[in-house]
Amino acid sequence: MTVYKLTYFNFPALAEPIRFLLSYLEIDFEDVRFEGEQWPLIKPTMPFGRVPILEIDGKILNQSVAITRYLSKKAGLAGSDDWESLLMDIAVDNVNDLRQAISLTAFEPNEEVKAKKYITLINETIPLYMNKFEKTVEENDGYFVNGKLSWADLHFVAILDFLNFMAKVDILEGRPKLQEHKKKIWEIPQIKSWIAKRPSFAKSL
Numbered sequence: 001m002t003v004y005k006l007t008y009f010n011f012p013a014l015a016e017p018i019r020f021l022l023s024y025l026e027i028d029f030e031d032v033r034f035e036g037e038q039w040p041l042i043k044p045t046m047p048f049g050r051v052p053i054l055e056i057d058g059k060i061l062n063q064s065v066a067i068t069r070y071l072s073k074k075a076g077l078a079g080s081d082d083w084e085s086l087l088m089d090i091a092v093d094n095v096n097d098l099r100q101a102i103s104l105t106a107f108e109p110n111e112e113v114k115a116k117k118y119i120t121l122i123n124e125t126i127p128l129y130m131n132k133f134e135k136t137v138e139e140n141d142g143y144f145v146n147g148k149l150s151w152a153d154l155h156f157v158a159i160l161d162f163l164n165f166m167a168k169v170d171i172l173e174g175r176p177k178l179q180e181h182k183k184k185i186w187e188i189p190q191i192k193s194w195i196a197k198r199p200s201f202a203k204s205l
């Protein structure tokens with residue numbers, strides 16, 4: 001039997017799309033989590049000094065999006081042709097661009113700069129991306145691409161908690177199509193059971 005071992009910090013963020021895909025596939029995996037204090041010791045043991053990593057039968061893999069895409073192919077969630085796969089890749093990259101903008105603000109060390117960035121984030125960046133996502137889901141029968149479930153949907157919903165946490169607002173507020181979308185993804189039986197058993201996430205930034 002293939003052995004899967006995921007290593008990441010004790011929070012959702014970049015590992016959660018991988019956890020969603022493994023759960024969707026009903027693959028048992030070892031969910032190795034560590035606290036921030038342990039990181040300096042772990043970092044030098046990672047291929048590029050970063051996490052998440054997924055080990056498959058001892059083979060160490062990094063890059064969360066590449067791993068999620070690989071798993072989505074196994075799950076039949078990666079697109080039925082090159083064009084559809086491209087649209088899914090684009091959707092995932094757009095979500096990741098938003099994630100990057102939010103995290104550059106959340107982790108800005110200079111408080112004055114951070115306050116300025118936060119205003120732009122809340123008034124411009126989040127509305128720009130989220131309004132587009134809302135429209136995309138409305139135009140695609142409740143999904144990100146071509147009216148059918150794909151890894152773009154799982155990726156977005158998996159990373160959403162962390163986006164809200166970093167942005168300190170509910171980015172779905174006032175966006176009913178995306179709220180329905182999240183509900184629908186959470187109702188997928190394998191995702192529902194993962195959410196029921198995963199460690200709770202309540203920290204402050």
Ligand SMILES: N[C@@H](CCC(=O)N[C@@H](CS)C(=O)NCC(=O)O)C(=O)O
Nearest residue numbers: 013014049050051052062063064065
């Ligand atoms: N492109 C990589 C980025 C990995 C990454 O930035 N990981 C962060 C945690 S979210 C990390 O390991 N930070 C600790 C560090 O760089 O020391 C991926 O998607 O896997």
